Amino acid sequence: MIVAIDGPAGSGKSTVARAVAKRCGLTYLDTGAMYRTVALRCLQRSIDLSNAEAVTAVARGCDISFGVAEDGSQTVSEAGEDVTSAIRTAEVDHNVSAAAAVPAVREAMVARQRELGSAGNVVAEGRDIGTVVFPNAEVKVFLTADPKARAHRRAVQRGGEAAGADTAEEQRILDDLVRRDRIDSTREDSPLRPAEGSVKMDSSSMTVEEEVQRIVSLMVAAGWRGKGADAAGG
Ligand code: CDP
Ligand code: CDP
Numbered sequence: 549m550i551v552a553i554d555g556p557a558g559s560g561k562s563t564v565a566r567a568v569a570k571r572c573g574l575t576y577l578d579t580g581a582m583y584r585t586v587a588l589r590c591l592q593r594s595i596d597l598s599n600a601e602a603v604t605a606v607a608r609g610c611d612i613s614f615g616v617a618e619d620g621s622q623t624v625s626e627a628g629e630d631v632t633s634a635i636r637t638a639e640v641d642h643n644v645s646a647a648a649a650v651p652a653v654r655e656a657m658v659a660r661q662r663e664l665g666s667a668g669n670v671v672a673e674g675r676d677i678g679t680v681v682f683p684n685a686e687v688k689v690f691l692t693a694d695p696k697a698r699a700h701r702r703a704v705q706r707g708g709e710a711a712g713a714d715t716a717e718e719q720r721i722l723d724d725l726v727r728r729d730r731i732d733s734t735r736e737d738s739p740l741r742p743a744e745g746s747v748k749m750d751s752s753s754m755t756v757e758e759e760v761q762r763i764v765s766l767m768v769a770a771g772w773r774g775k776g777a778d779a780a781g782g
Pocket of ligand 2 (some may be wrong): 555557558559560562563751752753754755756
């Protein structure tokens with residue numbers, strides 16, 4: 549069973565993918581974390597993100613792996629160094645789409661993603677999972693939400709309710725999300741778009757639990773009989 553979840557920044561992909569993986573005992577694959585790691589390494593080495601050749605060399609040299617922290621949350625490492633927090637900064641947010649638009653960078657990341665998913669039973673989320681990485685996924689979801697709702701969620705996620713009330717900060721996050729969506733949707737290689745056969749879900753008016761239930765139901769309809777299937781009425 550492969551579940552592919554794609555959608556714009558802050559639509560809730562990670563939250564819902566993690567929850568589905570936990571409920572059904574599948575492996576969670578955060579592909580955005582991989583592009584973020586490439587962008588982080590470029591920034592740390594003062595590499596110009598518009599220099600495709602240099603960015604490609606960094607991507608090819610990255611040794612990215614996922615682990616589990618003591619509290620059960622996922623960790624991301626590159627060459628053995630934990631980069632889980634370092635890849636979530638505003639600076640990485642701002643630069644990651646440039647790195648992700650380079651075809652050779654994508655080629656390297658997609659190869660690693662398929663390797664990580666080769667054992668099957670995966671919930672993968674990103675921008676091109678249903679279109680490119682796992683086009684034969686049994687369940688494909690295109691998750692969207694109103695940009696303002698996405699920016700508000702991201703502000704709250706970054707700094708708690710207080711930050712969510714900071715309208716200037718929220719506007720900055722909104723501008724960056726919109727800019728990133730534009731680059732991700734208009735790039736030539738693997739642009740963000742709904743995959744053929746994907747189910748569109750607008751999370752603006754749904755709770756995380758409703759989203760999870762809906763996806764587990766789609767899994768059951770696609771033949772899933774493993775963990776979590778009973779609760780979905782399968
Ligand atoms: O969490 P958020 O939605 O803000 O972003 P992310 O999923 O961590 O992805 C960060 C960036 O990586 C995106 O804006 C894309 O530029 C790129 N990305 C991609 O090109 N393809 C993917 N499968 C996943 C992410
Ligand atoms: O991975 P992506 O960037 O698409 O989004 P995320 O980081 O999973 O979600 C951003 C925030 O939206 C999280 O704090 C979620 O709790 C929240 N949220 C959601 O994912 N779905 C809802 N229906 C409501 C809120």
